[in-house]
Every structure is written in structure tokens, then in C-alpha cells.
Amino acid sequence: WFFRRGGRGGNLEPFFQWVDSIWNGDKIVRQNLLVFPEAHRNQKSEPLPLKTGMIRYAFQRKIKTQLLMSKNMELVFNEAQKKVNTRGQCIKYFFGDVIDPKDFKTEDEFCEFVEQKFKEGFYKIVKELSLIHI
Secondary structure, three states, X not given: OOOOOOOOOOOOHHHHHHHHHHHXXXXXXXXXXXXXXXXXXXXXXXXXXXXXXXXXXXXXXXXXXXXXXXXXXXXXXXXXXXXXXXXXXXXXXXXXXXXXXXXXOOHHHHHHHHHHHHHXXXXXXXXXXXXXXX
């Protein structure tokens, strides 16, 4: 469910039901959910295709969606090398507008719009947007 290369198009309903059980549980403190639709951190200068499972989940349940992206986090937390460097690094970030699934007629239309906005945001952070210095 969580990571499967080439896994587009599988039956995600059991996973969606599990997320529903957590989301609707009595121990939920916040009503937000963070997902990584590329399936992992992308360190390349081109966006990876999005896995649409959670985007479809948001559409089906009419959950508002917002794209939040960062670039260069691997310079601070490099998981492959098991290193942390908190000095002198610049992290680029992008906060997209809130996207309401109620504004779209079909799931495919919603997914295509989110992917388009994802690509636009990705190229903004690659070409320099705002910088946070740590």
C-alpha cells in the first residue's frame, strides 16, 4: 500500500478504509493529512509522476488539498548517507493554494489539475523561489 513502484491502478479501497478508520477515530487531534504523492523525496530537477491514490481519496471524500513542496531538504537530512547538516543550508519551499474537490466534476479532472499545479510548483522551487536559511 505505502510504496510499490509501478503500482498505479491497483485496488486501494482496503487502504482507503484503513485511512478512514484512523481519520474518523476518536484519537485524532488534527484534521489534516500529509502525504508524499511522488512516493519519496525527489532530488532531481524534473518532477516524478504523482501516485494518484491519495489524490483520489481526497476527491472521493471531498477533502481540500494543498500542495506544499520543498527542495534541498536532502542537504539537511540525508537519509541515504545518514547525515544531518543544519548549518548554512538553503531550503526552497512552495505553498500552493487550497484546491477544493467540490470545484471539479470528475475525479480525473481533479487529479489532472493537482498534477498540473504540482508541476508548476515544482518548477518554481527549482528555479528559485523563497529561501529559508537554517
